[in-house]
Amino acid sequence: MSDEVLRLEGIGKTFNQGTALEARVLQDINLRLGRGELTALIGPSGSGKSTLLNLIGLLDVPTAGELYLQGRPTRSSDDATRTRMRNESLGFVFQFHHLISAFSVLENVLMPLIIRSGRPSAEAVELARSLLQEVGLERLADKRPTEISGGQQQRVAIARALVTRPPLLLADEPTGNLDSRTAASVFDLFRRINEQFGCSILVVTHDPRLAASCPRTIELVDGRIVSDGASIPMPP
């Protein structure tokens, strides 16, 4: 079991439960992610991909089932515990990068560590710089997020998600806002860090070509998993 990063058992999510606006978005989701897996999550718009990712990211609470992060049940944890688990075990990359404009690129990368333990140590700064180097942006360390391109911002966000060395990285349409060439290079980056850092990555994408480049693909339709298996390689 030590190879398991995430396990979902019978997860369901219903918004506005018990009201006229009740919306059953996820039903009976069962899923396991192992250490170092690179998995694509695909599905039509509105199928519940973001909702699922929010549940896995402990940003939202399921209405049914149990979610184990590194073997620990999470459903009945309080907000403080979930917040700490997010900081320690998870990295987030979103479609709109969400860098904080008041901080430099380097400080943005350091932010999860600053939140955790205040003034960053010399090693932390060293690690952040090496991650920036990894994503090819070490020259931009002192720039503000507004001074760099969208693709560069997304790379900074990836470096930031990696700075705590999380066992699981969650990315919700990280390339949705980028042109196809930049998207491909960001995806390459995901593959590389997956190999290099051995962290498990779950990435939501609309792009079948990008999904095909992941070893495993999960497809969601109407809030249910309809297929889960090895990706079918795209014909060239």
Add this chain to the structure above:
Amino acid sequence: MSIRPLLSSAWTEWLIALRFLLDNRMQTLLILFGITVGSAVIVFITAIITGLQSNVVDRTLGTQAHIRVLPLDEFNRLAPLPAGTLSLLRESPRAQRLRSISNWQDVVTLLDQHPRLTAVSPVVSGPALALSGVARASVALIGMDPLRYERIIPISEDLLAGRFRVGAGHAVIGSELARDLGLNTGDKLRLDGGEGREAVVDVAGIFELGVRELDARYVYLDLKQAQTLLALPGGVTVIDTRVDEIFAADELARRIERLTGLRGESWMETNGQLLNALRSQSMTTQMIRLFVGISVAFGIASVLAVSVVQRTREIGILRAMGSPRGQILRVFLLQGGLLGLLGSGIGGAVGWLLVQVFNIFGPGLFQVTVEPGLIPAAMLIACLAGVLAAAVPARRAAHYDPAVAIRYV
């Protein structure tokens, strides 16, 4: 929670709060300007009104005792009635003749020992006529011991001519009286206490207290001569005192009454109207300060409310990265406190400068000093008000649902 995580969290909160303020430079500058103007106004009017009031009080008390200890009024004594009798009375109040405080030496000794009285001076005073050539004026004779009396009213400081010298046939009179009777220092003045009690004295000095009534009527003598003229040998009619805290005079007067069985009359009773005026002025100032303070606080609150909305996504991502609710809350409370502190610091300095400008270019009736505690107090209050004003937006930020906040556009 031990101290280390607390400190590191505080470091993070300061960093984020400062960066957020610097990042919104225009908003920060505008609200700082607002806080500066508000606190400058508060510091300025507080200093001016405090200065004005203490000046008025000083002037009033410069010419009178804080508490006058007097004999009880005389009243009609009725023979006791046999039980069961009904009596209908028609009483006319008794004329209050000039009379001495019985055993006043003991009372003076007692008051001398009172820790809250800073000066005690027995005085004999009563009406007389002053004559010089064909001119005559009705005057008030004040017999006193100059050493004691000067600690109540420092006459020497207000002398126009001569010296404050009484006894051995000397008298000191007011400037108005001197003018009315055509007198100069060294001239002779005849005093008539009635019923043939007369004396001729030398004018040793002429004072001007700036209160017409006193300058036209007061004639200072030593105790003995006044006692003789007023037919009260060895007696005093009133004991003047000064207290350590002027606004406690009323309460102290009551205590002295209980202590001595005499009547205590505080300056606050005799200057009721003045006190009323001062009180309503203080109230007006208080209102102005309150409303300026409230509008400044609302300014801070609205700027932070806007900032919280603008930063919804950033707050969401901070929460996603593991920033606890309390940290987000304190980031915004800190911003409020910092704005209040900084704005009131600058505002305090501006207010202080305005006071100096007022002292140099103002009407020049009195000098205003800014009390040393005023600006730190203003800064402390502004800082607390800033934190308080930030409470609503900060709570809102802390309770954002991170999943929703991240998707906010």
